[in-house]
Amino acid sequence: MSHEVNDMRTRVIRSALWTLLALFLAAPAVAQTIRHEIFVSSPTLESGETMPRVYTPDGRNLSPPITWERLPAGTRELAVVCSDFGAGNPPPWVHWIIYGIPATATGLPEELPILPDTPMPPELAGAIQGLNGWRRPYYRGPAPPAGTPHLYHFTVYALDADLGLKPGLTREKLLRAIEGHIIGQGDLVPVYERF
Amino acid sequence: MTDQKRPQLISRRALLRRAGAASAAAAAGTAGVPEVAAFPMETAETTPAPTSETPQTTSPVGGHAAYEHLTAEEAELLEAIADQLIPADEVGPGALAAGAVVYIDRSLGGALADARDAYRGGLAAFDRYCRSSRGAPFRELSHVDQVSALIDVETGAATGAGTGFAGSSAAFFGMVRSHVLQGTFGDPYYGGNRDFVGWDLIKYPGVRTSVWPRLQTQLEAGDLAPNHRSAYDSENFEKAVVRATSRGTSHGD
Numbered sequence: 001m002s003h004e005v006n007d008m009r010t011r012v013i014r015s016a017l018w019t020l021l022a023l024f025l026a027a028p029a030v031a032q033t034i035r036h037e038i039f040v041s042s043p044t045l046e047s048g049e050t051m052p053r054v055y056t057p058d059g060r061n062l063s064p065p066i067t068w069e070r071l072p073a074g075t076r077e078l079a080v081v082c083s084d085f086g087a088g089n090p091p092p093w094v095h096w097i098i099y100g101i102p103a104t105a106t107g108l109p110e111e112l113p114i115l116p117d118t119p120m121p122p123e124l125a126g127a128i129q130g131l132n133g134w135r136r137p138y139y140r141g142p143a144p145p146a147g148t149p150h151l152y153h154f155t156v157y158a159l160d161a162d163l164g165l166k167p168g169l170t171r172e173k174l175l176r177a178i179e180g181h182i183i184g185q186g187d188l189v190p191v192y193e194r195f
Numbered sequence: 196m197t198d199q200k201r202p203q204l205i206s207r208r209a210l211l212r213r214a215g216a217a218s219a220a221a222a223a224g225t226a227g228v229p230e231v232a233a234f235p236m237e238t239a240e241t242t243p244a245p246t247s248e249t250p251q252t253t254s255p256v257g258g259h260a261a262y263e264h265l266t267a268e269e270a271e272l273l274e275a276i277a278d279q280l281i282p283a284d285e286v287g288p289g290a291l292a293a294g295a296v297v298y299i300d301r302s303l304g305g306a307l308a309d310a311r312d313a314y315r316g317g318l319a320a321f322d323r324y325c326r327s328s329r330g331a332p333f334r335e336l337s338h339v340d341q342v343s344a345l346i347d348v349e350t351g352a353a354t355g356a357g358t359g360f361a362g363s364s365a366a367f368f369g370m371v372r373s374h375v376l377q378g379t380f381g382d383p384y385y386g387g388n389r390d391f392v393g394w395d396l397i398k399y400p401g402v403r404t405s406v407w408p409r410l411q412t413q414l415e416a417g418d419l420a421p422n423h424r425s426a427y428d429s430e431n432f433e434k435a436v437v438r439a440t441s442r443g444t445s446h447g448d
Contacts, residue, residue, distance in 0.1 A: 053328075057328065057347040057352035057353055058327075058328055059328055059329075060328065060329055060340060060343065061328075061343050061346075061347060061352075114339065114342065114343060114346070115339060115342065134350045136346070136350075140346070140347075140350065140352065143347075143350075143351075143352035143354070194354075
């Protein structure tokens with residue numbers, strides 16, 4: 001049993017090191033110094049804890065509910081990106097992008113649309129789902145190789161302007177577009193592993 | 196969610212645009228068919244695939260298809276998948292009306308015989324995947340869950356929970372999609388595109404061996420009436436001969 005725990009710990013540490021390395025490599029894209037930390041949470045997810053299957057292709061693959069608090073003054077709109085810095089070539093592999101979220105929103109409900117003709121909930125009017133790593137405009141959950149736990153960064157960005165961003169942005173294009181406008185940021189980092 | 200509305204994996208118009216090439220490639224070759232390890236359904240029959248030198252010229256079905264190579268369970272699942280890939284909607288009939296699954300079934304006894312195990316294994320794996328991830332067989336899922344499950348198969352994410360896809364589930368999806376396109380938009384000679392519904396859908400007026408100015412003008416204006424003739428109705432085209440035991444496909448043209 002302790003051997004299994006040690007194995008798990010080693011894998012998590014290895015994954016964390018990859019994450020740090022990937023963050024270092026990705027640094028130029030998010031070079032802006034963020035002073036304000038947003039508190040990001042979820043009714044169903046917790047940092048460091050395993051994501052429920054329902055948010056993965058091992059279940060219904062629904063987008064998870066995310067909530068945020070302590071937005072900085074002057075927030076005009078928000079963006080959320082879910083990234084796995086332990087995957088992708090180059091990392092990260094992007095699972096979800098949503099931007100143009102009204103500053104009045106306090107979170108994202110569970111199960112945002114995957115069908116193109118399904119509207120966003122009213123509280124997210126104007127929000128747009130960008131292109132993930134599969135180049136799809138909706139959430140697709142964790143599908144790591146068996147035996148390797150991966151960390152999933154749900155990052156919330158508070159922006160100081162209504163940027164009028166167009167549909168179809170990738171993470172890279174989104175980060176380029178919001179560079180210089182990020183006035184707050186926060187993360188929720190659950191784990192998922194397949195056996 | 197919008198369960199009352201037909202889900203579409205791919206924008207139908209985008210699919211039809213891409214399908215133009217498929218209609219031209221009417222002959223169903225086996226090259227590129229991905230390998231998926233056999234994973235028989237518990238109810239699967241072990242019907243030996245008869246060899247056939249020439250595919251069926253017409254679909255024998257009027258209502259429900261009488262399948263020759265797919266089991267009833269396999270055919271039912273494949274019909275549901277095809278119905279999602281090219282659904283009937285306000286634009287026109289879809290893959291089912293075109294007899295795409297009948298085309299696949301017949302071809303599994305001929306040009307697609309090499310894909311028989313891929314279908315048997317892939318359909319069984321897909322069935323297990325739907326049950327383990329969504330808690331029900333594919334046909335019983337809501338529209339949005341059907342779309343979601345197919346996306347996971349298409350993107351190669353449907354590999355967990357011991358579903359048994361050999362390699363990536365994306366290979367199975369790609370194979371099925373390709374054959375559904377062939378069965379919907381290929382020449383009816385090969386058993387699909389029943390009553391030319393696929394060609395009518397993309398406004399393909401049919402093969403013509405000679406075109407004079409008036410026809411050209413009508414074609415460019417979109418007024419050229421479809422002739423509803425198989426390419427092989429013309430004596431200028433010889434019928435393709437496809438042998439299950441041969442990788443090669445020889446065409447008379």
